[in-house]
Every structure is written in C-alpha cells, then in structure tokens.
Amino acid sequence: MINEEKLIKKVRAGDDQALEKLFHLYEPLVNSIVKQFYLHHYDRKDWDQEAMIVCYEAALVFSPKKGKFSSLYKTKLFNHARTLVRYNMARRRQIYSQSIPLEKADIQGSVNEPCRSELSIPVDETYNNFVNSLSHVELIALLTIIGEISTEYAIDHLNIEAMKLVRARARTLQKMRKVLF
Numbered sequence: 001m002i003n004e005e006k007l008i009k010k011v012r013a014g015d016d017q018a019l020e021k022l023f024h025l026y027e028p029l030v031n032s033i034v035k036q037f038y039l040h041h042y043d044r045k046d047w048d049q050e051a052m053i054v055c056y057e058a059a060l061v062f063s064p065k066k067g068k069f070s071s072l073y074k075t076k077l078f079n080h081a082r083t084l085v086r087y088n089m090a091r092r093r094q095i096y097s098q099s100i101p102l103e104k105a106d107i108q109g110s111v112n113e114p115c116r117s118e119l120s121i122p123v124d125e126t127y128n129n130f131v132n133s134l135s136h137v138e139l140i141a142l143l144t145i146i147g148e149i150s151t152e153y154a155i156d157h158l159n160i161e162a163m164k165l166v167r168a169r170a171r172t173l174q175k176m177r178k179v180l181f
Contacts, residue, residue, distance in 0.1 A: 004069060007021055007022040008022065008069060011059040011060075022055060022059065023048075026073055029070065030077065033051075034051070034081070130175065134175065137164060142176075144165070145172060
C-alpha cells in the first residue's frame with residue numbers, strides 16, 4: 001500500500017497524526033490480539049496505548065524489503081502482549097491481581113491478609129535423614145554453605161575440585177529445599 005508507506009515515513013519523521021492514522025488502519029488487528037489476552041487492571045485505553053507504542057516501534061524498524069508491515073506489527077504486538085501477561089502473572093506480582101482499591105474496600109475492623117502455608121519446623125529425625133542422604137562431597141559442600149569451613153579450605157586441603165564443589169553445593173541446596181519446604 002502506498003498510503004501505508006507514506007504513513008510509516010511520516011511516523012519516522014515524528015508525525016503524531018500519521019501514527020494515529022497508521023494505528024487506526026490496523027485497529028481490527030489490535031482488537032483480534034487484545035481479545036486473546038486478559039490483564040486484571042488493563043482497560044481498553046491501556047491496551048490501545050500499548051498497541052500504539054508497539055505500532056510506533058514497528059514503524060521505526062520496518063523495512064519493505066523484509067516483508068509486510070502488517071505481519072511485523074502483528075508479531076510485535078502479540079509478543080508484547082505475551083510479555084505483559086507473563087510480567088503480571090509472575091509469582092511476586094500475583095498479590096497485585098488480588099488487591100482492590102482502598103476506596104472500594106469496606107474496611108470495618110481488621111484487614112484479613114491472605115493465608116500462607118506454614119513452614120514445617122525440622123526436627124532431629126528430619127535433620128538426620130537429610131544428612132544421611134548426602135554423599136561425602138555433599139557433606140563438605142554443606143559445611144561450606146553453613147560457613148563451618150571456607151570454600152578455599154575445601155579446595156586446597158580436602159582436595160576437592162572447584163567445579164565438583166560447586167555442583168555438590170547445588171545438589172545439597174536442592175536436597176535441603178526438598179526436605180525443608
């Protein structure tokens with residue numbers, strides 16, 4: 001399309017109106033991609049803003065020699081939407097999806113926090129089973145983890161290769177997580 005190419009050139013030159021026209025030209029594409037994803041705090045204006053930013057970025061990197069603008073824009077927008085979903089679904093940000101604005105909250109008394117599973121308190125038997133499951137090298141790795149001996153001492157005086165110690169530390173930590181958590 002000649003009209004599309006002119007708009008892309010104007011966008012590269014910094015024309016905001018050309019960007020809006022280019023964005024509205026591909027609004028059905030944006031609608032089809034937005035329908036595939038859901039983000040808790042995103043409304044239609046947020047999605048349009050994200051799509052316009054991606055449209056601008058696509059116009060800057062577009063080369064007619066490499067293909068159509070529509071396929072580039074569709075791919076970039078789809079990948080950007082997936083990135084947004086992945087970012088918002090990360091475990092450390094899941095609390096945001098469960099939150100409500102303070103103005104909408106009906107607070108009368110104390111606020112209930114979400115339940116968390118209690119960690120089991122290890123007892124002697126748990127420790128014994130854990131230590132008995134470790135190999136000789138893993139026992140030395142455990143001593144370096146808890147700070148009883150230094151890594152240098154284990155390498156120099158106990159004749160353990162550095163990479164072997166690193167792998168043993170990783171195995172020990174993995175076993176420790178299984179036992180404790």
